[in-house]
Amino acid sequence: MEAYRLMKKYGIKTVQSAYVSSAAQAVKFAAGKPIVLKAISGKALHKTKSGLVELNLTGDSQISAAFTHLKKAAEKYKPYKILAQHMVPQGIEVIMGGREDAQFGKLILFGLGGIYVETFKDVSIRVCPIRKTDAQSMLDDLKSKSIIAKDAKSASMLEELLMKVSRMLIENDIKELDLNPLILHDGTYDAVDLRILK
Amino acid sequence: MDKKNESYKVKSFEYMMHPKSVAIIGASNNPDKVGHVILQNYLDVGYSGKLYPININASGSIMGLKAYKSVLDVKSNIDLAVVAIPAQLVPKALEECGRAKVKTTIIVSGGFAEVGEVDLQYKLLEIAKRYKFTILGPNCLGVMDPKSRVDTLFLPTYKIDRPRIGGVSFASQSGAVGSSVLDMIAHEGFGLSKFISYGNAIDLDEVDILDYLARDKDTKVIVFYMEGVKRGKDFIEVAKRATREKPVIVIKGGTTEAGATAAHSHTASLAGNYEAYEAVFKQFGIIKAESLDDLLNFSKIFDTQPLAKGNRVAIITNGGGTGVLATDSLYNNNLVLPQLSKDSSTKLRAAMPPIVNIRLPLDMAGDADDKRFNVALDVIGNDPNVDAIMAIVLFQTPGADSRVAASIMHHSATINKPMVVVSPGGNYTQAHVNMMESSGIPVYTSPESAARALDALVKYSKYKLAKGR
Known part of the structure; x- marks a missing residue:
């Protein structure tokens, strides 16, 4: 999260993000808005290509299912952390x-x-x-x-x-x-x- | 430029280009020796200062001049020592130069870092620092200044043509590129101010050379062949100042080399070593030449033509097809064909025969003579919609003769806009090309090369204008 602090210091807007360690935490972070979940690992440089990104998640069940799915996909890139971000509109x-x-x-x-x-x-x-x-x-x-x-x-x-x-x-x-x-x-x-x- | 901030390194080029006395270490009566050719060249070009041939085995005279065993035996001041002896003997000779208070040295000898003798090379720098003199080279051709008649090149005058005196200065890391370009410059329509071949650049490097040439009053255009820059940040600082003074054209060798380290990010893979050079050139107003052809084509437009106010180029021609090709090459090179002003159209309509359409490209037809060229250049030269002129003269046509060339020469001198000429052809054409070029008009064999040169001029003009604000 050091990188995010650095961005903030220079007034560079980053999407609101937090590491989450459970599906419940991810649901709480979402607070009813659509989110993205990403597995972050030093071993996977291209997250999208490695299937480590779950986009546009809304509602408890969808978020929980995605969290479980992501953990499974990220298994081979251990150690990893899961990042939750608010969904940014298309652009x-x-x-x-x-x-x-x-x-x-x-x-x-x-x-x-x-x-x-x-x-x-x-x-x-x-x-x-x-x-x-x-x-x-x-x-x-x-x-x-x-x-x-x-x-x-x-x-x-x-x-x-x-x-x-x-x-x-x-x-x-x-x-x-x-x-x-x-x-x-x-x-x-x-x-x-x-x-x-x- | 500010004289006060001139470094001792920059000053040392003055001793190299205008020496009152030169010692040639390795001078010899044997015509196979490099030192023989260098001394011969000094004699051939009519250098007027004092010459001291130095040879460890000397007795009596070398090529008619009193010879010395060491610079220490010369009891007068020596501004420049040119060193052309085997690499292993160079340190001792340099020590003696230091003790004799020689101001600067050119080490022509090879056999240093380029063949792995890094320690030997370092020794030279250490000696120079200790005695506070400068070194150009080693492993270089040295310098040439046709105006002050200095020529340290070990290339015999009969093998390589020497350019006439002019405003273009050319610096080259490579001796091979340097000498072949010099030979070509001699046949182009522009002259040379300084040539500097800097080889391994252990002491004086591209930053010092750029600094010197930017301050040199006789240099109007700076041209560089370089494979790399050692002091990147210093280079940027000097380049910033230099490009505000005069155009700097660079051709960089080694553009296709693969990145040394594997890239971790997109940015690193997209912004490699070559891209860094490109960014620096663009940001600080350096004109990039893609080829040696560009180098020569750009040099002559910058040497002779004023800056352009914009990218609107009027084409006048005595051949329709070439006008069409020329129009294409404008648009392929960030240039545009303007509309003639109403006033221009009226004047041209009145002067041209009915077969000539009054619009750009202005095709004056195959029988166009000097009268048509005169009117067209008069009118278009004053048209506010036109920033530059490309005149296509096909000397193969019945109307085009020496009077057309004279018309072009007259207008080039009176129109305050850049003008280039395109004239492809054989001997008859070439005779007229020579006439026009020696009166300071850049002539090209194709519209494409003319358009590339104009594009470079327009870009630099824009950069300089923005910096002048």
């Missing part, structure tokens, strides 16, 4: 990330995210720290700009967010960072999955 999936480069220092990356990231490789990279004009040109670089930044308002929101991520990368000892997907919806966003390598 555009983007990736923001960072890497410490041996030559040039911290790099920041932004592009089309989710499961298509490796297929389309539509990403833009800069050296940190970035300024507003750099953030703007990162957006301009993308083929998918018209999908990702539909209007001036969402472009501006993404630029602000990129500068926050750049600041976080610079001020912390982060070797690699993936915010993927970060879901853009209803004029706002939620970082749904994050990975930090220190």
Whole structure:
């Protein structure tokens, strides 16, 4: 949960999450709203591919069944923990990330995210720290700009967010960072999955 | 640029390019020796400072000059020592350079880190630091400055053509790429300010070279061949300053190398070593050349043409099909074909015969002569909708002759917009290409290469404008 605290410190919105150790805890966390359950293990880098994600769960019985199912699927990736998250509405999936480069220092990356990231490789990279004009040109670089930044308002929101991520990368000892997907919806966003390598 | 912050390393290039005295260590009467060729070149290009041939076995004279066994025997100041002796003998020679208070050295000799002799190479740096002089190389060709008539290349003047004096400075990590590009530059329509081959770069490296060339008043365009950067963050700082002063064109070798470590995240796999260089080039206004062709094509547009206010390129042509191909190449390279202003259309309609359609690309037909080119360039040169001009001149056509070339040359000098010419063809064409290029017009053999060069110019212009705010 340290990663989530770091995001909060820099004002980067992450979806509300908690580790749960029983079906009852998961039901309590849901508080009547739809949730997602994910098994988190260092041995499974791609949760979706490994069948470790249960989406859009509502109601006690559905949550309990999913919890049991997930525990079984995660057995071979021991040790693991189960993360409960509130369901984020559908939207555009983007990736923001960072890497410490041996030559040039911290790099920041932004592009089309989710499961298509490796297929389309539509990403833009800069050296940190970035300024507003750099953030703007990162957006301009993308083929998918018209999908990702539909209007001036969402472009501006993404630029602000990129500068926050750049600041976080610079001020912390982060070797690699993936915010993927970060879901853009209803004029706002939620970082749904994050990975930090220190 | 600020003279105050100039480092001693940057200053040492001044001694290399404008030495009052040069010692050539390894100079020899034997024409097979590298030191012989270097001394011969100094004599061939008419260097006017003092030359001291140094050879441990020297007695009497080498190539007509008084020879010395060691730099210590020369009782006058030595600005530059060029070292061309076997690797094992270099440390001793450098010690002597230090004691003789030589200001800077170029070590041409190979046989160091590139063949695994890392300790021997390190020894050189240690000596230089102790005596506070600088080293270019080892394992390099050294420098050339046609204006000050300095030439340390061990390539005989009859084997490689020397470029004329001009505004493009070229630095190359590789001696092989360096010498072949130099040979090609000599046949392009632009001249050379400085050539620096820096080899293993144990002391003076790409950061120092970029810093020096950015401050050098004679350098208008900086061109680099590099395989890597050793001091990435310093490179960024210097690049930021350099690209505000003048265009920096880089071709990077080794772009396809595989990542050294396995990536853990999507970001790491997408933002590898090569992507990091690309990001740095883009962010700090460095113009990336994809090939040696790009390197030459970009150099000549930046050397001769003003910056562009936008990406709207007017095409005028005396051949319809080439105009169509040129239009395609504009759109393939982030450029657009504008609409002529009303005023321009009216003027052109009045001046052109009925067979000429008044729209861009302006196809003036196969019988277009200098009169048509004159009117078109006059009108379009002043059209506010046009940021740059691509003039296609097919000299194979009946109307195109030296008068058309003269028209192009006249307008290139008077129009305050970038202009490029596309003229593919044989000997007759080539004669006119030479005329136009020597008057400072970049001429290309295909619309595609012209469009790539214009795109690079437009991008850099935009970067520089944004930084100027």
